Amino acid sequence: MPNQKEKNEIIVNEILFWKENRLLPAHFCDYLLTLYTGGNNDFDEKESKPKRSQTLSINLFTSLILLFLPILLLVTYFTELSFVLQMVMSSIFILFCLTGLLLLKRSALVRHTSLTAMAVVLLVFSSNLSFTYFPHNLGALKGLLFLNCLIWFVMGRKFSLLYFQIAGIVASCGVGISFLL
Numbered sequence: 001m002p003n004q005k006e007k008n009e010i011i012v013n014e015i016l017f018w019k020e021n022r023l024l025p026a027h028f029c030d031y032l033l034t035l036y037t038g039g040n041n042d043f044d045e046k047e048s049k050p051k052r053s054q055t056l057s058i059n060l061f062t063s064l065i066l067l068f069l070p071i072l073l074l075v076t077y078f079t080e081l082s083f084v085l086q087m088v089m090s091s092i093f094i095l096f097c098l099t100g101l102l103l104l105k106r107s108a109l110v111r112h113t114s115l116t117a118m119a120v121v122l123l124v125f126s127s128n129l130s131f132t133y134f135p136h137n138l139g140a141l142k143g144l145l146f147l148n149c150l151i152w153f154v155m156g157r158k159f160s161l162l163y164f165q166i167a168g169i170v171a172s173c174g175v176g177i178s179f180l181l
Contacts, residue, residue, distance in 0.1 A: 008036050008037075011036050012033060012036050012037060015029050015032045015033050015036065016029075016033070019033075021106075022106065054104075057104060058104055058107045058109060058110055061100045061104060061110055062109055062110060062113050064096075065096075065097060065100070065113050065114065065117050066113065068093060068096075069093075069117050069120065069121070072089060072090065072093050072121065073120075073124060075089065076089075076090065076124055076128065077124075083128065083132045086128065087125060087128070087129075090121050090124065090125045091125075093117075093121055094118050094121055094122065094125075097114040097115075097117050097118045097121075098114070098118070100114055101114040101115070111159060112161070115155055115159065115161065115164070119148075119151070119152055119155070119164070122148060122151065123145075123148050126144040126145070126147070126148055127141065127144070127145075129144065130144050142175055142178055142179055145171070145175045146172055146175045146176070148171075149167075149168045149169075149171040149172035149175060150168065150172065151168075152164045152165075152167050152168035152171070153165055153168030153169060153172070154168075155168075156168060
């Protein structure tokens with residue numbers, strides 16, 4: 001049977017875990033830590049900050065996205081690669097962004113960078129799809145553009161990103177107007 005000191009140590013470790021993983025707001029965790037340590041805060045303040053390796057992972061992932069996005073766009077538009085190869089490369093890039101988004105979901109930088117890069121690549125992907133399979137059909141292009149706008153709006157709502165919501169609404173209005181013309 002653990003004694004009271006061991007119980008408090010288990011509770012303090014659990015509260016530090018909550019604080020590190022942002023399961024509770026930091027000021028609640030600080031209050032609970034003060035309560036369970038009797039005001040003797042002998043816990044390490046560094047534990048509430050992101051770990052160096054996690055920060056390095058976030059910076060590396062964001063740098064890779066920002067490096068490969070222009071390369072992918074250049075390869076898509078200015079090379080003679082086949083359509084299928086271009087789409088495979090775009091799909092791999094989107095999967096890379098999704099993986100980073102899932103693994104580093106607590107990072108706002110990764111969330112914004114990944115979602116924006118995926119939106120750009122998906123827009124290029126869908127326009128290439130329209131130009132390849134429906135070369136003289138503007139209705140198909142407008143429909144795919146409207147679908148992109150809808151995806152932007154939904155992503156903006158899901159992740160509470162106002163700029164995606166605004167982009168989705170404004171661009172869908174532009175596509176809607178072009179349907180009338």
